[in-house]
Each structure stands twice: as C-alpha cells, then as structure tokens.
Amino acid sequence: MPLVRISVSNTVSAERRKQIADSIYDAMRSTLSIPEGDRFVVLTAHAQDELIADPHFMKMQRTNDFLIVHVTLRKGRSTEIKQSFYKQVAQLLNERANVDPDNVMIVLSENGLDDWSFGQGEAQYVLNPPAPIPSA
Numbered sequence: 001m002p003l004v005r006i007s008v009s010n011t012v013s014a015e016r017r018k019q020i021a022d023s024i025y026d027a028m029r030s031t032l033s034i035p036e037g038d039r040f041v042v043l044t045a046h047a048q049d050e051l052i053a054d055p056h057f058m059k060m061q062r063t064n065d066f067l068i069v070h071v072t073l074r075k076g077r078s079t080e081i082k083q084s085f086y087k088q089v090a091q092l093l094n095e096r097a098n099v100d101p102d103n104v105m106i107v108l109s110e111n112g113l114d115d116w117s118f119g120q121g122e123a124q125y126v127l128n129p130p131a132p133i134p135s136a
Contacts, residue, residue, distance in 0.1 A: 002073040010045040023092035060102040075110035
C-alpha cells in the first residue's frame with residue numbers, strides 16, 4: 001500500500017529512472033513486507049534549479065545525482081525495519097543505478113488504514129483490513 005514519490009534530476013535517463021523505481025520496489029518487498037503488485041510510484045524529473053539540497057548537510061558529498069524518495073505507508077514498522085529499508089534502498093540504487101549512497105535521501109510518512117482509498121470512493125482497508133505488519 002505504500003505510495004512512493006521519487007524526485008530525480010531531469011538529466012537521469014529513462015532507463016536509469018526505471019532502475020531507480022525497481023530498486024525501491026524491491027527494497028520495499030524485501031524489508032517492509034509489502035505484497036507483490038503493491039506498486040504505486042510517482043517519479044518526477046526536475047531541472048537543476050528545482051531539486052535543491054545542501055551538498056554537505058550531515059557530512060554527505062552530494063552531487064547532481066541527488067534524489068529524494070518519499071514513501072507514504074501504513075504506520076507500525078519498527079525502527080530496525082525502517083533502518084533495514086534505508087540500507088537496502090541505498091545498496092540497490094548503488095548496485096543497479098550507480099547512485100552513490102550520499103545522494104539518496106529517504107523520508108517515510110506514516111498514516112492509518114482509513115487514510116487510503118484505492119478507488120470506487122471507498123476506504124478498502126477499513127472494510128477489509130490487511131494482514132498485520134511484522135514488528136521485527
């Protein structure tokens with residue numbers, strides 16, 4: 001059920017954009033226990049003056065390859081699971097799309113089951129709650 005928003009530079013090729021989206025989906029599947037097919041991604045490419053980040057904040061060495069991953073998901077995952085997700089995303093992006101881990105910013109926003117409607121004007125998870133989220 002996560003909604004993923006990815007912001008990249010408009011210099012990133014279409015092939016690399018796909019690698020980025022695929023890497024994040026695979027990391028969510030392996031660490032956040034999302035079901036297969038639960039893939040909702042908005043990938044936006046920005047001009048250099050529209051994607052702004054301090055190149056050295058938190059002692060990073062950011063370049064023009066900087067990207068932001070913002071995931072909205074159901075609340076309830078432990079800090080350990082979130083840390084595992086962050087690590088997996090950075091690793092897969094580095095391996096598959098040649099994105100240095102310093103260039104990966106991830107933000108998680110959590111909400112409840114009644115905050116989702118997948119269509120038909122209904123909150124499907126209120127009517128049919130999904131399986132509980134694993135806590136570890």
